[in-house]
Amino acid sequence: xxxxEYKPKIVAFCxxxxxxxxxxxxxxxxxxxxxxxxxxxxxxxxxxxxMFILRAFQRGADGVIIxxxxxxxxxxxSGNYFTRRRMALLFSMLDYLGIERxxxxxxxxxxxxxxxxxxxxxxxxxTVAALGENKRLEDLRCKx
Amino acid sequence: MQKMMEKRxxxxxxxxxxxxxxxxxxxEFPYDMTPAVFETxxxxxxxxxxxxxxxxxxxxxxxxxSRKEGKILVFLKPCDTYSFNQLLAExxxxxxxxxxxxxxxxxxxxxEKLKAMxxxxxxxxxxxxxxxxxxxxxxxxxxxxxxxxxERCLACKSKKHVVYDELxxxxxxxVTDCNRxxxxxxxxxxxxxxxxxxxxxxxxxxxxxxxxxxxxPACSCEQCVFDNPNSGVAQKAAVNSFEExxxxxxxxxxxxxxxxxxxxxxxxxxxxxxxxLLNRKFIKDMNAFYGEYQAGEDPDKKPPLGTxxxxxxxx
Numbered sequence: 242x243x244x245x246e247y248k249p250k251i252v253a254f255c256x257x258x259x260x261x262x263x264x265x266x267x268x269x270x271x272x273x274x275x276x277x278x279x280x281x282x283x284x285x286x287x288x289x290x291x292m293f294i295l296r297a298f299q300r301g302a303d304g305v306i307i308x309x310x311x312x313x314x315x316x317x318x319s320g321n322y323f324t325r326r327r328m329a330l331l332f333s334m335l336d337y338l339g340i341e342r343x344x345x346x347x348x349x350x351x352x353x354x355x356x357x358x359x360x361x362x363x364x365x366x367x368t369v370a371a372l373g374e375n376k377r378l379e380d381l382r383c384k385x
Numbered sequence: 386m387q388k389m390m391e392k393r394x395x396x397x398x399x400x401x402x403x404x405x406x407x408x409x410x411x412x413e414f415p416y417d418m419t420p421a422v423f424e425t426x427x428x429x430x431x432x433x434x435x436x437x438x439x440x441x442x443x444x445x446x447x448x449x450x451s452r453k454e455g456k457i458l459v460f461l462k463p464c465d466t467y468s469f470n471q472l473l474a475e476x477x478x479x480x481x482x483x484x485x486x487x488x489x490x491x492x493x494x495x496x497e498k499l500k501a502m503x504x505x506x507x508x509x510x511x512x513x514x515x516x517x518x519x520x521x522x523x524x525x526x527x528x529x530x531x532x533x534x535x536e537r538c539l540a541c542k543s544k545k546h547v548v549y550d551e552l553x554x555x556x557x558x559x560v561t562d563c564n565r566x567x568x569x570x571x572x573x574x575x576x577x578x579x580x581x582x583x584x585x586x587x588x589x590x591x592x593x594x595x596x597x598x599x600x601x602p603a604c605s606c607e608q609c610v611f612d613n614p615n616s617g618v619a620q621k622a623a624v625n626s627f628e629e630x631x632x633x634x635x636x637x638x639x640x641x642x643x644x645x646x647x648x649x650x651x652x653x654x655x656x657x658x659x660x661x662l663l664n665r666k667f668i669k670d671m672n673a674f675y676g677e678y679q680a681g682e683d684p685d686k687k688p689p690l691g692t693x694x695x696x697x698x699x700x
Binding site for chain 1: 569582585617
């Protein structure tokens, strides 16, 4: 019997103006990041409706990370400030319900920070992998 | 108290200040008080009831009622006035069409607690000197108020009316040592596994009757996400009992910053799920992260999720 190595499912919401370009930068610089990370491009980190995160967990994600522009650098002036407040509350609530705090994260990664992107994703993957599978919020109705 | 309220309502109806009265009437059972609108003096004399079972928050009914012809009189307990103010801030009710009478409140009884004590055939209740006298078909009995009071009243946050046109009874003060976050703190002290086990136990009982949403004064959207079949969280058969957790997380987040902690969600829950613990977690976090904020206290104050500062804590 072949034992396959456990690989976590990570969803990364990346802002089009910074982190998404940062991921591109990582590629140009030939810096790798784990294949488990599934990037979803959003126009702004603020576009991430808390329901997107819940939906990711519903469909079996093990960790969710939101990457946006550094505070003060938002393409739309203030989007990331709202993200920061919303996610602080949502992640605290998820923790309260028993979803470990380490499974959720907000990171500020600019377009020039390919190295940071690669490092953050590798680190986040390792953290989530250490926690193991997340079945707590899984909703079988959402399985296609 | 009921006599005073009825008398004042009749006066206001007679002199034409208001054309309708929003109050309570007896429901299926004498302890099951139901919000009701009275249009004439006769209806009021026959049906109007006010006692310590009248826990229902009447402010949400004003969304529809304040849009009808003529002015409506409403009786609001101190905690209900917070919901009223919040609805006002959200432009959901029309203030000019409402005449608010604030009524004093010393805590409403939880009929489930009385039943658990073995009381049967309950017909009435009144409070005196920290004791409820419960009238039953087998005679009356007195119980200590704190033993039979609803949880939300034991942790009452304010006995002060934040809005009213006139008062019946006395205005109280904001309760500063209400300890309403005690249970939240206990949960926070647990491990994630224990917390998950707790919430799984509680939320698995949910039958998704939507009573919490329907009664909630903050849940007043005309089009609700839970009614949208494409939202993924609309009503549909659950594969396992815990899947309704999404409904509760989303609902709690939707009312975050607008929830006045009136406790109606937990009161109406037929499965006795402590839903207020979700809302209180958000309130506690917002107080800790962004400074003290009580929804409904001051309609001109910006809600925590509608604003930001440059130095906010990192998520």
